Amino acid sequence: DGGITQSPKYLFRKEGQNVTLSCEQNLNHDAMYWYRQDPGQGLRLIYYSQIVNDFQKGDIAEGYSVSREKKESFPLTVTSAQKNPTAFYLCASKEAVAAYEQYFGPGTRLTVT
Amino acid sequence: SQQGEEDPQALSIQEGENATMNCSYKTSINNLQWYRQNSGRGLVHLILIRSNEREKHSGRLRVTLDTSKKSSSLLITASRAADTASYFCATGNSGAGSYQLTFGKGTKLSVIP
Numbered sequence: 001d002g003g004i005t006q007s008p009k010y011l012f013r014k015e016g017q018n019v020t021l022s023c024e025q026n027l028n029h030d031a032m033y034w035y036r037q038d039p040g041q042g043l044r045l046i047y048y049s050q051i052v053n054d055f056q057k058g059d060i061a062e063g064y065s066v067s068r069e070k071k072e073s074f075p076l077t078v079t080s081a082q083k084n085p086t087a088f089y090l091c092a093s094k095e096a097v098a099a100y101e102q103y104f105g106p107g108t109r110l111t112v113t
Numbered sequence: 114s115q116q117g118e119e120d121p122q123a124l125s126i127q128e129g130e131n132a133t134m135n136c137s138y139k140t141s142i143n144n145l146q147w148y149r150q151n152s153g154r155g156l157v158h159l160i161l162i163r164s165n166e167r168e169k170h171s172g173r174l175r176v177t178l179d180t181s182k183k184s185s186s187l188l189i190t191a192s193r194a195a196d197t198a199s200y201f202c203a204t205g206n207s208g209a210g211s212y213q214l215t216f217g218k219g220t221k222l223s224v225i226p
Contacts (some may be wrong), residue, residue: 004155006155035216040122040218041218042117042216042217042218043156043201043216044212044216044221045213045215046147048213074169088153090155090156092155092156097212098145098207098212099212100143100144100160100161100212100216101146101161102156103156103158104148104155104156104157105155106155106157107153107154109153
């Protein structure tokens with residue numbers, strides 16, 4: 001899983017609570033991404049950031065928020081506004097904006113009951 | 114939005130056999146990548162083929178790209194039990210000055226020892 005860490009691996013929350021997923025990279029990569037994966041499905045882009053203090057919405061940003069205060073960190077908050085938050089969340093990074101290959105973390109499985 | 118569609122959804126073969134997975138996409142691309150995901154883990158980049166390339170090899174992997182048919186195939190030769198995983202194609206597109214990936218739903222490969 002390269003130099004990207006996600007914690008925790010498993011996370012359980014009650015409905016109505018906000019929860020923050022951690023993503024840290026030591027690859028000195030500029031761009032970072034958050035994806036959501038549901039069973040038997042591909043990855044869907046939630047948010048991405050190309051540089052510090054800047055981020056853009058992906059295809060399914062509603063109910064999520066992010067920050068990019070440091071180059072190595074890109075935390076994702078799943079808010080109570082997200083209708084179906086239970087999923088596998090993957091963080092990724094790539095060296096530069098124009099680079100192609102993405103490096104993925106091990107993922108966090110979030111269960112909301 | 115998901116652009117790539119892999120076929121078949123699931124594939125079961127005996128160790129030593131070859132495995133072929135296909136990917137179709139809808140719009141023009143800069144490149145197409147294949148990633149591998151072991152169960153419950155992050156994705157690992159396997160190979161990238163650019164839109165002006167027709168075939169590429171990496172070890173036991175062979176990727177083809179037919180831009181006229183908007184399709185790609187991944188061939189794994191002499192499969193091993195350790196190749197058991199899900200395989201995703203991802204198409205690279207440039208947007209807002211950043212190259213983003215759009216993932217398909219994946220092919221789940223089972224290699225029986």
